Amino acid sequence: MPTDAGLPPLGFKAAPGGCAVEHVTAAAVAIERSSHGTRSRVVWQPWYSRRRSRASGESADTMDAPAGMGWRLVKQALDRVGLLRPLSRSYHLWRARPFAAYPVVADGLPLPPPELMMLVGGDGDAAGFLETGRGIAAAIEDVLGRAGLRLDRFTAVLDFGCGCGRVLRHWSSVRGPCFHGSDVDSRLIAWCRDNLPHVSCRVNAAAPPLDCPAAAFDFVVLFSVFTHLPRAAQQAWLTELARVLQPGGHLLLTTHGEHYAADLTAAERACFMAGELVVRFPNAAGSNACAAYHPEAAILALAAERFEVRAFVPARFGQDFSLLQRRADSRP
Numbered sequence: 149m150p151t152d153a154g155l156p157p158l159g160f161k162a163a164p165g166g167c168a169v170e171h172v173t174a175a176a177v178a179i180e181r182s183s184h185g186t187r188s189r190v191v192w193q194p195w196y197s198r199r200r201s202r203a204s205g206e207s208a209d210t211m212d213a214p215a216g217m218g219w220r221l222v223k224q225a226l227d228r229v230g231l232l233r234p235l236s237r238s239y240h241l242w243r244a245r246p247f248a249a250y251p252v253v254a255d256g257l258p259l260p261p262p263e264l265m266m267l268v269g270g271d272g273d274a275a276g277f278l279e280t281g282r283g284i285a286a287a288i289e290d291v292l293g294r295a296g297l298r299l300d301r302f303t304a305v306l307d308f309g310c311g312c313g314r315v316l317r318h319w320s321s322v323r324g325p326c327f328h329g330s331d332v333d334s335r336l337i338a339w340c341r342d343n344l345p346h347v348s349c350r351v352n353a354a355a356p357p358l359d360c361p362a363a364a365f366d367f368v369v370l371f372s373v374f375t376h377l378p379r380a381a382q383q384a385w386l387t388e389l390a391r392v393l394q395p396g397g398h399l400l401l402t403t404h405g406e407h408y409a410a411d412l413t414a415a416e417r418a419c420f421m422a423g424e425l426v427v428r429f430p431n432a433a434g435s436n437a438c439a440a441y442h443p444e445a446a447i448l449a450l451a452a453e454r455f456e457v458r459a460f461v462p463a464r465f466g467q468d469f470s471l472l473q474r475r476a477d478s479r480p
């Protein structure tokens with residue numbers, strides 16, 4: 149049993165080396181404590197959660213990346229009859245079945261049920277959820293660092309399209325900013341509200357505006373949100389996010405870029421190479437079935453009116469990271 153106060157006594161078992169090992173459904177996670185804080189580490193995974201490589205550079209959303217032609221034709225047929233979006237959600241929930249839900253605590257915060265992890269990351273695997281989330285949070289801080297910025301120096305941070313807090317949970321010990329999360333999916337936000345006490349959460353509508361005043365935040369982050377929205381929605385949300393950002397505030401968004409170019413069809417690749425945004429299944433906007441691919445030029449075009457690009461870092465977790473700064477003279 150772990151001896152530290154603060155960790156609930158949920159099915160822990162002593163492990164070699166004095167770690168607390170938590171038997172979650174899809175992995176065993178060791179909780180390690182040191183003077184630097186608490187971190188969780190995967191110590192065992194069954195075959196069904198090891199089947200996909202988690203090597204750095206692989207997207208967290210590979211399940212939704214382009215697959216074979218057969219699968220694509222099925223998706224096209226479903227899209228034509230308006231079933232792609234609802235069935236995409238059911239497919240994710242079905243894929244979560246092998247992972248029974250447990251109210252498990254790993255890293256001091258509860259884990260979301262597998263079906264919610266599946267919705268945001270395409271996998272119900274607890275170990276992968278924690279590992280990927282930690283890596284993304286670190287990558288965001290790294291990209292900020294390249295522009296001389298630090299997360300703990302901001303005052304109000306918004307994770308737009310926060311899902312079930314895969315990234316936000318890793319900032320629970322960051323002192324300084326107030327953290328906010330917003331998502332279109334009320335189930336994801338309900339879970340964050342109940343389980344992430346350091347985050348203030350809200351549900352937003354599928355289209356702007358956000359229910360908050362102008363200039364409310366100095367940093368907004370979107371991990372893998374514009375990857376699932378068509379062009380008009382991206383433009384509308386970028387305008388709205390500029391409104392809620394302070395002049396000079398920063399926005400970091402991630403997109404599918406060159407890393408995925410080889411998976412595109414010849415026609416799609418030609419558009420992509422010509423600098424155009426490619427969007428598959430725009431009718432399924434906001435769900436993982438809708439997939440957008442941004443060449444760097446498309447990001448510049450999207451941002452041009454209100455933002456300057458401060459950094460562009462390709463292919464971290466399969467996604468390109470663009471750090472934008474709201475121009476002080478831009479329209480709100």
Ligand SMILES: C[S@@+](CC[C@H](N)C(=O)[O-])C[C@H]1O[C@@H](n2cnc3c(N)ncnc32)[C@H](O)[C@@H]1O
Nearest residue numbers: 268309310311314331332333354371372373434
């Ligand atoms: C691939 S998931 C990523 C979630 C989270 N950023 C993460 O990394 O775990 C995409 C998220 O965007 C959310 N989303 C899609 N359309 C949205 C919209 N119009 N407004 C807010 N969130 C949206 C989805 O509900 C989902 O949680």
